[in-house]
Amino acid sequence: MARFPSPSRDLSGQTVGDFRVLRRLGVGAMADVYLAEQISLRRQVALKVLRPELASDSTYLERFRREAQAAAKLVHANIVQIFEVGSEDDIHYIAMEYVPGVNLRQWLQKNGPAELRTALIIMRQVAAALAKAAEEGIVHRDIKPENILITRNLEVKVADFGLARVRPTEQGLELTRVGMTMGTPLYMSPEQIQGKPLDIRSDIYSFGVTCYQLLTGEPPFKGDNAMVVGVMHLTREPEPLENKRPDLPRALCQVIHRMLAKEPEKRFASPKALLAELRKIYAEYVGESWPEELPDLETGEWSVALSTPAIRQLEEAMKAAPPPAKNRRWIWAAALAGFWALAMGVGLLVGYYRIHEPPLLAETTSPPRLNVPKYDTIFGQWLHASQLGTEEAWRAVIEYFPDKVYWTSRAKMRLAQIYLREDRLEEALRLFQELAAMGDSEPELRAFGLAGIAGVYVLQKRYREAADALNQLWPMRDHLRDPLMRRLVDYAITTTREKLGPITAQEWDSWLKSLQNGSENAENRP
Template identity: 45%
Template structure:
């Protein structure tokens, strides 16, 4: 591979490509250092999370070293409550980590949808996270970034701790602590006082961060908030948290005391290691224990919360774009007469959401062939994809205009993903269709128009799979948000439902029950 080819591969989205044993299916999210994709490991026929070091960082030795250090630290931790690392490598200059894909949602997403967790569920989560930290502690590894976003809730009832990217490894022989890049790292809302000060940390720091997480999941808010990271850090250092029982009087005294002990400013006053926490959890009154587990986790997909936050920032633009029926697209330089006609059609007032979808089945999967022409703007690229109406064309919207680069790119990527879901539904590739619809459903409440299309798509999938229980679940969720959506888009969403579901939905809104 030439240098130019390698650079092009780095700069483009990897969706649709096959790298070694992994076929890249779609983007899951991104963080400060990496982009995460959903991929299929072809030799084992399993889905994996495929984490790729960002191309600009791959040129810096310190970041490459840190990226591989993360993988090595996490790979040594084999435990049911820890997201497993399968492989770390470098393919064609792309540094990657292939790791366990956890279907479900993280704790932050669960709280966003459901609010405070029950005492019993909170104890269940703490028990499993403590088990993960116990294993890490025995191997001299400190997580350093325990927070709701890094606690995965699987439909099977398992809790898995993810992202040991900030892990610090303690060398048992000489006591040397190796950290990455040499800066204070972590998330301010959940950072321990000693971590905020840049001091040496040990397993008790993870105990504090877990205490903040527990406080947040039980009360709905972390104990300390502020407008800046510095103001939050100062509160971790100087301010005592409000007693949790003032927010949750239903918690037992023993459980409340346990949470407040985790939040002690002085590490000597906390649980000294995860086994101590496990023992205290086991001693809680039997009335506190509840082994029930949420029954709706299987409808959610893992999305890195940094991507979700980026979408929240784009909300105002997205809403404005959604309500605008005509768009100024600038002067197009086109070499095809039909393309010009299509643009005139759009500018003439066509609402993009109301475009009908081609009913011709697709031959899947389609590998990128570099046959899709690139246009000057994301709007032009999306219009072009709408004319071709193929999965390759829609994937190129994201490939040529990465969603994290601007809110406008993110908006059209979501529209392209909506169309991809519909195409795969038509082709009866329900697994791929579901993954795109779930992405839309995961969006924030300000983006109800996309969520509506996602819920309608899921209802169609489960209807065609003869799963009435799941159909009911999606239609109920759709009925809860439909009135918050622009009337014209409401009609389009309802029209997308399979014919016999439309009547069911109308009856449900009138108070009928789906049989």
């Protein structure tokens, strides 16, 4: 009988094949994931070790091997690369590219719903990854926020390609089983729930669910159990996206709802068609060239030639690598494919960085008052600040690029929140007042500023002035989406109404209810 590690066993500190396991990164229904070092190439990898309940199924293992080989063909800047698939002492594992950063769910928990520019940058890269998969005839079957990884410079990597295809149970696809191995009910297409044959349009549906969550903070359907959610995917239409995000272009809302069509033939026929629409929306509503730090989406690859010295260097490392262990003969083809995938990736990256040093790495000397490097572009500076999240980092965005009003005003939003949390009320108030003074063309910023002013005034016990700020906020309340600022407004209303009498309190009760419910029809306001 095969000997597998128990689900609670931690392999940290052990050596598995050519990999020294450093620490456990996460635990999932299918596998445990570790950070490991590949000894022969001295690089960090993510090592996924299969759970015994899956690895003990010989049919599953055979299918797993075939799918891993297929996934190794997907050499693309937006897809996590598979380097090697193997087994040793009955431990079955996949070694893949290690992506430092967070997954999309974690990113949303930290940042909240994405603004248009950021959302399109993320969406276009995922669509490019799906386009590459479609070319190879591979359906992911488990597109969801946890499988979309985001690096500090907003580069997107889609994980687990090819690893979700398993044989159905003899009784057909049960939803509970599907939730574990064939997808996640919150994100599955109607045809996937019904156990029908799938093509790339199923991934487009799952990606549509993910995009809806990216833009609103929650998926379109939620329920107490998998069956309830599955029925919703089959029978209900999602709430119109424009109701939740009236600031978004109508064209983008239409794209998302087309992705969420119940019938596959009503969705985009391919990820390339979807990518073309996203590209148009980005050009029309963002109006910038594609960031140089990110892959060229026209081809889906890094837009430079192979670096032959890098490939030769890697070939030498391959020759010096130890031969496969006795229990790993069946994966040599997959491992070889993985090595060539790495060779292509390394060559492309080396060539890219030689020709186009990205702004994120092109640092210059910073002014003495800020211990923050200055980047060549505002985009690089913003991403650096997003990663650090410190006062100095956000001040650098404002001071290094004072003419970039779009970015500096949003950096002031982040900086004001820092001051508010640190009880630096006067500094926060000054920034809130600057944002509140923005014109009608920036209602989101103006609403944010007024909400902050009201909150600071309440904390300073200046209740009449807080009431004035709340009155100005009322006409633009729908533009206030930041969770912290909503809580601050709730607090300001509750506290101020206690100080200003029952009539005002009654009016504010109605306002608070409409604010919390997102009502468009409330007639009374303070």
